[in-house]
Amino acid sequence: MKQRLNQMEVGDRIHVKTTDPGSVRDFAAFAQQVGHIIHEQDHRNGEYLFLIEKLA
Secondary structure, rough: OHHHHHHHHOEEEEEEEEEOHHHHHHHHHHHHHHHEEEEEEEEEEEEEEEEOOOOO
16 A cells, blocks of 8 residues: 555545454554545455545
8 A cells, every 4th residue: 555655646545445453553553644644444344445545
């Protein structure tokens, strides 16, 4: 995800799907540290779904 975000323009959004419960904590910390916004976060059928916007 980090590599993909590095290739994106500011304002672009990416959907991310994981199966790791730790991703909720990890993505929140990463977004706060780097300055991105998590617009959506959901947990369905053992998958964690995120919509992240690149701001920096």
